[in-house]
Each structure stands twice: as C-alpha cells, then as structure tokens.
C-alpha cells in the first residue's frame with residue numbers, strides 16, 4: 162500500500178491544551194498528540210485532497226492500550242472494554258483511516274519517495 166503520512170505543522174498556541182488521540186483515546190498534554198495527514202491516493206490526492214487523524218505523537222497507541230506505556234501528564238479513559246476489545250477498536254479505526262486515505266483501491270498509485278521518478 163502506498164501511503165505517505167506526515168505530521169501537520171502545529172500552529173502556535175493551539176496545542177497547549179490537552180488533546181486526545183483518536184485511535185487509542187489517550188489524552189496527552191501539549192504536543193503529545195499530532196494531527197497526522199495523508200494525501201489521498203489517485204486523482205483526489207493530486208487535487209490536494211487529504212485526510213487527517215489525531216495520533217499519539219510517539220505512535221505508541223498500541224502500547225498505551227496495552228498499558229505498556231504510560232502517558233506523561235495525560236491519561237486514558239477509564240474504559241470498561243477489555244484490552245483485546247480496545248486493540249480491536251484501535252486497529253479498526255486505523256484501517257478505516259487508511260481506507261479513507263486510499264479510497265478506491267484501484268486508484269492507488271505508487272508514491273515516489275526518493276524523487277527519482279516523477280510524473281505529472
């Protein structure tokens with residue numbers, strides 16, 4: 162699958178408050194959560210269409226869900242779901258995001274990473 166993700170620029174003061182990762186629902190202070198955006202594949206991407214998701218900046222979502230990593234001054238929701246259910250939800254959300262990113266799989270085009278082959 163050819164997707165490229167980048168961390169969006171964080172503008173000034175907006176990130177002082179706590180933010181919650183939309184995948185693992187861990188709350189982090191400051192810049193602990195980043196808006197990760199990906200250019201959509203195919204024509205939509207060439208038109209500048211991108212999708213974004215809020216993710217733990219350290220990408221430790223699965224570690225937080227499993228309790229293997231503790232957020233600093235943040236915290237996690239006190240959930241009634243089991244760890245397994247939370248992991249399922251995390252992976253479900255992630256694949257939903259990738260689905261939005263990729264859209265119609267037949268439109269997926271390889272993204273040149275090294276600039277050695279550019280078309281357009």
Ligand SMILES: [Zn+2]
Pocket residue numbers: 182183184185186187216217221222223225
């Ligand atoms: Zn997370």
